[in-house]
Amino acid sequence: DGGITQSPKYLFRKEGQNVTLSCEQNLNHDAMYWYRQDPGQGLRLIYYSQIVNDFQKGDIAEGYSVSREKKESFPLTVTSAQKNPTAFYLCASRSWDRGEQYFGPGTRLTVT
Amino acid sequence: ILNVEQSPQSLHVQEGDSTNFTCSFPSSNFYALHWYRWETAKSPEALFVMTLNGDEKKKGRISATLNTKEGYSYLYIKGSQPEDSATYLCAFEDDYKLSFGAGTTVTVRA
Numbered sequence: 597d598g599g600i601t602q603s604p605k606y607l608f609r610k611e612g613q614n615v616t617l618s619c620e621q622n623l624n625h626d627a628m629y630w631y632r633q634d635p636g637q638g639l640r641l642i643y644y645s646q647i648v649n650d651f652q653k654g655d656i657a658e659g660y661s662v663s664r665e666k667k668e669s670f671p672l673t674v675t676s677a678q679k680n681p682t683a684f685y686l687c688a689s690r691s692w693d694r695g696e697q698y699f700g701p702g703t704r705l706t707v708t
Numbered sequence: 709i710l711n712v713e714q715s716p717q718s719l720h721v722q723e724g725d726s727t728n729f730t731c732s733f734p735s736s737n738f739y740a741l742h743w744y745r746w747e748t749a750k751s752p753e754a755l756f757v758m759t760l761n762g763d764e765k766k767k768g769r770i771s772a773t774l775n776t777k778e779g780y781s782y783l784y785i786k787g788s789q790p791e792d793s794a795t796y797l798c799a800f801e802d803d804y805k806l807s808f809g810a811g812t813t814v815t816v817r818a
Contacts, residue, residue, distance in 0.1 A: 598742060600751075627804070629806075637716075637810055638712065638797065638808035638809050638810045638811065639797070639799075639806075640808075641805055641806070641807075642808075644804070644805060646804060650766030654796075654805065655807075678740040686751075686752070695757055696742065696757050697742070697744075697754065697806065698751075699744075699751040699752045699753075700751060701750075701751050702751070
């Protein structure tokens with residue numbers, strides 16, 4: 597079964613701690629994306645990667661970091677520099693020929 | 709950050725009725741317009757990717773039209789059913805990135 601997995605589904609952290617959200621896909625897609633959703637707002641792009649070992653900042657990259665060492669994996673680290681980290685985080689992927697994006701189930705992060 | 713607006717923010721529809729809602733986006737540097745359906749407790753799922761002005765796409769009872777010159781797209785649901793209840797997102801594609809609207813949440817009442 598091809599798809600995108602994100603873990604964990606819910607994540608709780610104390611303020612000041614870094615936390616890494618996992619995203620794995622077995623769709624053989626080249627491009628991967630991280631979005632953040634806040635109530636009443638659209639999905640906002642944090643980072644994206646079109647090929648392994650390369651990634652670009654999205655619209656709200658401050659306080660986040662990513663890596664793309666393998667085609668299947670695109671982990672997102674929420675650092676202590678992110679001022680409002682509590683949110684719902686979605687990972688997506690798509691093939692190089694563009695077209696639709698495929699989304700994971702999301703991770704809800706709560707920082708207190 | 710590109711401005712993509714969806715209206716209305718939410719709507720309630722009686723089962724069997726038809727409805728439509730709007731996505732507006734920048735009319736310059738257009739590459740594609742995406743529509744996604746996001747049901748509660750599920751992942752967003754693609755409905756359409758539209759690239760040509762005047763394009764009309766259909767999937768079952770759901771269809772969409774596109775006007776790239778004036779920067780808008782309509783999504784239509786014909787004969788709404790309870791399973792159509794979801795948030796419908798549109799996204800403007802530019803330079804391999806998507807800019808999403810805030811969505812239109814549709815609730816179909818039986």
